Each structure stands twice: as structure tokens, then as C-alpha cells.
Amino acid sequence: MKHPHPLPDIQSASDDRGVVIDLVGIDNLRYPTQFDDGEVKQAGVASFRVGVRLAAERRGTHMSRMVELVDAQLRVLDPRDLHRQAKYGAALLDADELRLGIAMPVSIPVVAPASGRVSEQVHDAALDVVHAGGVTTVGVTLTAEITTLCPCSKAISDYGAHNQRSLATVTSWGEGEGDTAYPVTIAALASLLRNSGSAPAVPLVKRPDERVLTMQAHDHPCFAEDVVRNVSAELRRFAVSHSVSVRNLESIHSHDVVATVTWSPLSELVASQRGGAT
Numbered sequence: 001m002k003h004p005h006p007l008p009d010i011q012s013a014s015d016d017r018g019v020v021i022d023l024v025g026i027d028n029l030r031y032p033t034q035f036d037d038g039e040v041k042q043a044g045v046a047s048f049r050v051g052v053r054l055a056a057e058r059r060g061t062h063m064s065r066m067v068e069l070v071d072a073q074l075r076v077l078d079p080r081d082l083h084r085q086a087k088y089g090a091a092l093l094d095a096d097e098l099r100l101g102i103a104m105p106v107s108i109p110v111v112a113p114a115s116g117r118v119s120e121q122v123h124d125a126a127l128d129v130v131h132a133g134g135v136t137t138v139g140v141t142l143t144a145e146i147t148t149l150c151p152c153s154k155a156i157s158d159y160g161a162h163n164q165r166s167l168a169t170v171t172s173w174g175e176g177e178g179d180t181a182y183p184v185t186i187a188a189l190a191s192l193l194r195n196s197g198s199a200p201a202v203p204l205v206k207r208p209d210e211r212v213l214t215m216q217a218h219d220h221p222c223f224a225e226d227v228v229r230n231v232s233a234e235l236r237r238f239a240v241s242h243s244v245s246v247r248n249l250e251s252i253h254s255h256d257v258v259a260t261v262t263w264s265p266l267s268e269l270v271a272s273q274r275g276g277a278t
Contacts, residue, residue, distance in 0.1 A: 011060035018056050023099060025051025026066050035077045035106055035125070039187050042106055048074065049101030052093050053132075065092050077102060079127060079174075079182035082138055086131035100129040106142075108190050112202050112209040113216070119204035121145075123190055128171075138181045141171040142189040146197035147213070148248055151221035163217055164251040165201060166224070168193045170231055173241040173264075183240045196230040197246075198222050224248050224259040232261045239265050 029048040034041070050066040069092055073085040082100070090098040106125040109118050121144075128139040146166050154161035170189055174181040184192075194200040198217035202209065222230075224246045231244040241264035248257040 011058075011062050013059040014057055015059045016057075020056045021054035023051040024054050024061055025049065025099070026063050027051075027101075029067065029070060031070050031074075033075050033077055033102075033104070035104065035186075037078055037080065037182065037185055039185050040106060040108060044104050046077070046102050046104035049099075050089070051099045052090075052095035053097035054095070061093060061095070068092070074100075074102070077127065079138055079140055080178050082127065082129050083131070083136035083177040083181060086129050086136050090131050097130070097132040099131075100127070102127040102129075106186055108187055110194075110200070110202055112204060112206065113212040114208035115206040117204050117206060117209070119202065121190070121194075121201070121203055123186075125186060135175060136177070136181065137173060137175050139171050139173050140182065140184070140186065140189065141169065142186060142193065143167055143169040144190055144193035145201035146194060146227070147199040147201060147217050148224065148227065148246075149198040149217040149221045151223060151226075153252075154218070154221045161218065161221065162250075162252045163198065164249050166197060166227065166246055166248045168196060168227055168231070168244070168246045170235075170244045171242060172235065183238065184235070192231055192234055196227045224257045228259045228261045232263055236263060241265065 027049045030045050031048055033046045034043040048070050050069060052061055054061055069089045073088055086098055086100060089100070103124070103126045105122050107120040107122045110121045111118055124143040126141040128141070130137045146168050147163055148166045149161050149163035170193060172184045172189065174183045198220045199213045202213065205213065227246040228244045232242065235242045243260070243262040245258065245260040250257055
């Protein structure tokens with residue numbers, strides 16, 4: 001039913017307090033979408049976050065337009081094309097800075113090492129987008145389960161060594177559009193993480209696979225420090241800005257073990273000029 005009189009647009013009113021709001025918007029909007037980067041294609045329900053920087057003279061922002069942005073522009077998620085959706089959203093919301101956050105699980109097939117059985121490994125994935133000053137920055141985050149076996153435990157024990165499941169997380173950053181915005185694919189990040197520890201975690205494991213994975217871990221002991229260095233060293237080869245972290249769910253200790261590395265080509269340049277290392 002159409003209202004007989006125009007309804008007031010309170011959000012567009014002016015504000016005289018002179019305070020810029022860094023971020024205002026919506027969070028935890030669950031909405032159907034499809035991830036499709038040309039390599040991994042999967043439909044599901046993602047959790048969306050949309051926010052803008054609000055100028056001091058603006059009373060508020062139009063949050064219904066943020067839902068419209070998700071519905072109209074983000075039903076297919078391709079990291080190579082997010083600059084277009086971000087630019088559209090900034091114009092729709094009349095904002096000089098737009099931020100998008102998208103989280104959804106992504107499944108990638110893995111093959112058991114001995115039986116060859118194929119199963120689906122599910123990874124928590126996230127996309128974080130910032131559009132400001134006409135430039136779009138894209139962060140792609142992926143978490144993988146791996147096995148780590150303690151080098152110290154192996155060295156001091158007559159037999160065996162304590163090992164555990166670990167959660168390894170990597171974020172790669174790109175800028176612009178196409179491959180420069182998405183320098184490392186989701187599948188490549190998953191493979192990198194799965195090969196960074198003592199052994200990968202595999203959903204479907206038969207007895208011959210269990211034997212192979214157990215011995216692989218024993219032959220490749222690594223600390224949390226080794227995991228983050230392994231991943232960072234590989235991404236540095238391609239000059240990809242990144243952050244990598246690992247959390248070991250320790251089997252014989254009453255605490256977790258954590259390690260983190262953050263790196264970018266710019267930080268490397270600054271460190272080299274100072275005569276240090278990153």
C-alpha cells in the first residue's frame with residue numbers, strides 16, 4: 001500500500017557534531033550465494049558484513065541498501081571480480097569507503113595417500129574487501145587442518161612422539177582486479193597449508209592410509225614455528241602479501257601453541273634498507 005505522503009528520510013539528515021564514523025553497517029547477514037573462482041565452484045549460505053565510512057555531516061547510512069547490494073551483486077563470489085561489486089556498493093551508498101566481509105565454508109576434494117579414496121575436506125574461508133580512494137583491496141583467508149608431530153618429543157623419546165591436530169590459517173592480499181586482486185587461489189592456499197606440517201588431515205582414511213600418514217608425520221616432525229615459516233617462505237617467492245598463523249591443539253599439554261607471521265614486499269624493502277630481516 002502506497003503511503004499518501006512522502007516518508008521522511010532521517011538517515012539523509014545532516015549532523016553538526018563533527019564526528020566521522022569509521023565504520024557503520026550490517027553484520028551476520030546470512031544469504032545464499034555461490035563461490036566460483038573458475039577452479040572451485042560451490043553453492044552455499046554465507047555470512048555477510050557490509051559497512052561504510054560515514055562522513056561527519058551525515059546523520060546515518062541506508063542499511064537496506066546494503067542488503068540490496070548483497071542480493072543484487074553478491075549472489076556469485078569471484079575474488080577476481082569483487083572490485084566491481086565494491087565500486088557499485090560505494091556508489092549505491094554514496095560512501096567514499098566501503099568494506100565487505102564474507103565468510104563461508106568451502107570444500108575441496110582430497111585423495112587418501114594409499115587407498116586413493118577421494119573425500120571432501122571442508123575449509124573455513126573468508127573474503128575481506130576494502131574499496132577506498134578508488135582502489136579495491138581483497139583479502140582471502142583459508143583455514144586447514146593438519147597434523148604436527150613435535151621434533152623435541154621425537155628426539156628425547158625412546159620411541160614415539162606426541163602429535164596433534166593443528167589449525168593453520170593463511171590470508172593473502174591482492175589489489176585491483178583479476179589475478180592481481182587474487183594472486184593465490186583458494187585451492188592453492190589449501191594445498192600449501194596441507195603440505196606445511198608433518199602430515200595432512202584426511203577425512204576418509206582406511207588402514208593403509210593411516211599407516212602412511214602416521215609414518216609421514218613421524219618422518220617430518222615440525223614445530224608451530226616451522227609451519228608458519230614454511231607457508232611464509234613459499235608465498236614470499238611470489239611476492240604475495242600475507243599473514244599466516246597456526247594453532248596446535250596440544251595432546252600432552254594443557255595449553256595450545258600458537259605462532260604468527262605477517263609479511264609484505266614493502267615490509268621486506270624497509271627491513272632490507274635497515275639491514276634487518278622480516
